Amino acid sequence: MTDTITPVGRLTAGTVTAVLHAxxxxxxRHNTQPWRFRCTPDGIDVLADPVRSLPATDPGQRExxxxxxxxxxxxxxxxxxxGIDPATTLCPRRDEPDLLATVRPFxxxxxxxxxxxxxxAIATRRTNRGEFSSRAVSAPALNAMRSAAESERAWMPQLDTTQLHRLRELVVTADRIQRESAAVLRxxxxxxxxxxxxxxGVPVLSTVNGSDAWLLHECGGSGPLGTPTVVVIGSVEDGQPDRVRVGQAMQRVLLTATAAGLSVSFISQPVEVPSARAELRQVLGGGIWPQIVLRVGYGGPVPSTPRRPLHDMIAGEQVRTG
Ligand SMILES: Cc1cc2nc3c(=O)[nH]c(=O)nc-3n(C[C@H](O)[C@H](O)[C@H](O)COP(=O)(O)O)c2cc1C
Incomplete structure (x- = not known):
């Protein structure tokens, strides 16, 4: 199967392997790794892997x-x-909706x-569900994260104390709604x-007491460790290419945070439950679609999470025409 990793344009097969690993x-979400990659003579295709979707948690496949x-x-x-500039085209073919992007090294x-x-920062970034210290996130680090979001055409508002209080209520409600769904729990x-x-999947070692209880606690506004820093990544539009674009923005923000020595964890419930998401949109002023909520701070070391072998992510050969 690894023979499907071929040289691509200016990239040798070894470089292609390295960039696919990255x-x-x-x-x-849940470390489903819902992607496939396809090497063609002139580019690398990134495809969705619908088999790895979460129909109950993420019915619209937004995440x-x-x-x-x-x-x-x-x-x-x-x-x-x-040392190569890539040219990226999002969602290039209407007749192949799972093809999300083509990256051509040019x-x-x-x-x-x-x-x-x-x-x-790609290899050192990880989701940190542990406690963060009371040290405040520096303004330059937050500014760098905001610029990272904006350079990928997304927005990154930081929640103030009133908004944090509202977020906590939304997390509690959304969490309860999700726990009432047997399919989400499954x-x-x-x-x-x-x-x-x-x-x-998420290894038992990466979860805190095997539950998301920390987030209800951490979102609670001013606690013994001070007020948490919580940001939202949002986009003006909410279609398929916008979601792929905002995923790039999210990753740019995460890598920027990692490079600044910060830890980050995700808070998905209020963007997964439609009523909570609509309310969070209003909390943010009504102009952007909230796509993910992130808690940012200084945490301790956490183990890395496994990935499937590369050959399992390579899409079968398929000749593209036109
Ligand atoms: C869109 C998205 C939503 C996520 N939501 C949550 C979440 O609600 N709770 C959580 O603990 N982790 C969440 N995660 C983190 C994943 O569980 C994590 O990325 C995965 O386990 C791989 O681990 P790593 O980030 O350390 O590489 C989310 C990740 C993504 C991309």
Whole structure:
């Protein structure tokens, strides 16, 4: 199967393998890794893997598209870190909706420090569900994260104390709604608490007491550790390409945070339950669609989460015409 990793344009087969490894280190809901990659003579295609969707938790596949967007961003940065500029086209073919992007390596470029920093953070970034210290996140780090979102055409508002209070109520309500759904619970049980040998899903070692209880506590506004820093990544539009785009923005924000020594965890419930998402949109002023909520701070070390072998993510050969 690895013989489907072929040279692509200016990239040797070895470089293609390295950049695909980097792409696969992207975060994904429940570590489903819902992407596939296809090498063609002139580019690398990023495809959704609908078999790895979460029909109850993510019925619109919004988070699946964001996860693939995150993989796409890693791919772009890894190619740039090899001194090649990639040209990216989102959702290029109407007759192939699972094809989310085509990345064509097209010109040599020098590697600037900004790209080197982002590329260096790909392997060290991880979701940190532990407690964060009371140290305030510095304004320059938050500004860098905001610019990272904006350079990928997304927005990153930070919640003030009143908005945080409202968010907590939304998290509690959304969490209750989700726990009333047998199908959502089934997906949670299926994909989390995995044995250390599993190649996908969230390992038991990465969860805190096996539950999301921390987030109800952490979102509670001013606690013993101070007021948490919580940001939302949002977009003006909410269609398929917008979700892939916002996934790239999310990953750029996460890598920027990692490079600044910050830890981040995800708060999905209020964007997964439609009524909570609509309310969160209003809390943010009504102008953007909230796509993901992130808690940011300084946390301790956490173990890495496994990934499937690369050959499992390579789409079968398919000749593209036209
Ligand atoms: C769109 C999206 C939503 C996520 N939502 C949650 C969440 O609600 N709770 C959580 O603990 N982790 C969440 N995660 C983090 C994933 O579980 C994590 O990315 C995955 O387990 C891989 O681990 P890593 O990020 O450390 O590489 C989310 C990730 C993505 C991309």
């Amino acid at each position: 792409a696969a280190l992207a975060p994904s 699946l598209l964001m996860s693939c967007g995150a993989a796409l961003f890693n791919l772009r940065v890894a190619i740039q870190a090899h 010109a040599k470029r020098s590697v600037d420090t900004r790209i080197a920093l982002l590329a260096g 997906e949670l049980n299926e994909w989390t608490g995995r044995a250390p040998t599993a190649v996908d």
